[in-house]
Amino acid sequence: MSDTQSCLCCIFAFLKPSAVVMKKLCYFMPLLMLMFSIAGRAQTGLSVTPPRVYFTVAPGESLRQKITVSNTSKTSTLDLSISLNDWSYDEKGNNQIHDAGSTPASCAKWVAILPSSFFSLAPGEHRDIEIQLAPPANLKDSIVVHTAMLYVSQLNPVDDVSQKGTNIKVAVRTGIKLYQRPPISRNANLDIQNFTKVKEELLLKFANIGNVWADGTASCELLNRQTGKKAILKDVIFYSLPGNKRDIYFALPQTLEKGEYIASAVLNYGDDATVKLAELEFKHE
16 A cells, blocks of 8 residues: 555445355455445445645644545445554555554644544535644654544445445545644755665665655666667655655566666755656666
């Protein structure tokens, strides 16, 4: 699960076994997590915007931001609850979900949902929900960005039928990311630490050594030293937080000719479009 879908959606399906197949179904897990293919068929829908919420607020102060929760279904009322978890990135940029308050960078315990964490939406209805974030006045850690994951979950599953014709109940859950930083000067800074060839891929390693989130695009171009031909590899979108180390992989084309190459990798990130460059000479045989 990467940040390319920062509005995280899960669809839960509960089997509704008939008496004929009850004995067989009792050996299966009662809860299945299905992918987006069911979303278009189930008579339920949930939208939460924006996908990320940023708080610039000092310890001892508080700040409120709004999110909009919408019931996109035309037929089903949604009973909803809001909960919080922690999250982090692994070295490949995938999201890792943790219990609320269990990670050093967590701000989940500082969040209040106003007016309530429980509410209902009629078909087509939407509602603005306020998120209040208040870092404690005695906060002593040196972490410059704190985070949390806010989930909006459906409590009343609706009837549907799976692609195989099984009766199921479907519920949706959507997550958005919360970020908090103190009101200090922003320093978005990435440090390229290594650029190597690993089998049929190029591996670019970098670290976020700044004091703010740094999102951007990694691109790579190949130059054949013998022929002068160029090849542009597929761009990679990345997300990072202060202290993160990231591995970016560029796959070499299967049709790449044998020869000696110069690879030029570029990290383009930040509000001011900062660029970092790395070069690698390698032989493709």
